[in-house]
Amino acid sequence: MSAINELRHLKGGSGQTTKRDGKAALVFLAPWFIGLFAITAGPMLASLYLSFTKYNLLQPPVFTGLDNFTRMFTDERLHKSLGVTFTYVLVSVPLQLALALALAVLLDRGVRGLSFYRSIYYLPSLIGGSVAIAVLWRTVFGTDGLFNVVLGWFGIEGKGWISDPDTALWTLILLNVWTFGAxxxxxxxGLRQIPGSYYEAASVDGASKWRQFWSITVPLLSPIIFFNLVLQIIHSFQSFTQAFVVSGGTGGPADSTLVFSLYLYQRGFGAFDMGYAASLAWLLVIIIGAFTAINFWASKYWVFYDD
Structure with missing residues (x-):
């Protein structure tokens, strides 16, 4: 009988310990839940409501139904910004990843002072999105900038690359490619996780370095390529600071640098058309979600996993 009572006592103590652990977990998770609902979910729901209203920040929002979304079909500047953004993303992201992979393969060969080079190459990712770098970029590619000075050494006449509609966007693309560090x-x-025995076996079979890269490195590195691709596409669609600073907030010249986030900012905080800006924000969510879904769908055809 005493053994049964002792067993009941142990079960009761275990239950009390579990409850105390659960309460402690909730206490530690509380800041995250507060941030989720107060900083993320709450503003998202508010912006979803505002996307169906006419709101100028000064007067209460007025519900207008789908007017903001139907307005998008006739908004020529929106169409222009979408074209600029798609060009920016579809050109800069592949170039950025190709450069990042090429340098990673080079550094993986055992370069002396690897930690130093890794830090130097990572630095552009830390400062590339800053206002200071955007101002520097605007100066470098200006009429009297360093880029034209270098071209002059080879007898090539320079121009205002930032002020020319045909080249302004390409300077922003170059800036995004430059932030290849991350x-x-x-x-x-990822390269450090590929067993060296694969390359040794391929060398014995007479495979060239180029063949080894495409038959061993790329397939085994495909999950990392996929991860970087999704991450950089999302980041590029959200690009704002560079275009804002380089164009002086106008998206010029001739809207050639009017990326989507900049146009959203102009509608919301320039024209005080916050209802329409909220609908544009949700359009951007849909676009990013669509690109991400397409990448996940396509990944089954080219991403290789060990299992």
Whole structure:
């Protein structure tokens, strides 16, 4: 009988311990839940409501139904910004990842002072999105900028690359490609996980370095490539600071640098058309979600997993 009572006592103590652990977990998770609902979910729901209203920040919002979304079909500047953004993303992201992978493969060969080079190459990712770098970029590609000075050494006449509608966007693309450090470090970590025995076996079979790269490196690194691709596409669609600073907030010249986020900012905080800006924000969510879904769907055809 005493053994049964002792067993009941142990079960009761275990239950009390579980309850105390659960309460402690909730206490530690509380800041995250507060941030989720107060900083993320709450504003998202508010913006979803505002997307169906006419709101100028000064007067209460007025419900207008789908007017903001139907307005998008006739908004020529929106169409222009979408074209600029798609060009920016579809050109800069592949170039950025190709450069990052090439440098990662080079560093993976055992370069002396690897930690130093890794830090130097990662630095652009830290400062590339800053206002200071955007101002510097605007100066470098200006009429009297360093880029034209270098071209002058070879007898090539320069121009205002930022002020020319045909080249302004390409300077922003170059800036985004320059911030290759973060994907490069991730690629380098992935390369270190590929067993060297694969390359040794391929060398014995007479495979060239180029063949080894496409038949061993790329397939085994495909999950890392996929991860970087999704991450950089999302980041590029959200690009704002560079276009804002380089164009002076106008998206010029001739809307050639009017990326989607900049146009959203102009509608919301320039024209005080916050209802329409909220609908544009949700359009951007849909676009990013669509690109991400397409990438996940396509990944089954080219991403290789060990299992």
């Amino acid at each position: 994907p490069m470090v991730i690629f380098l970590a």
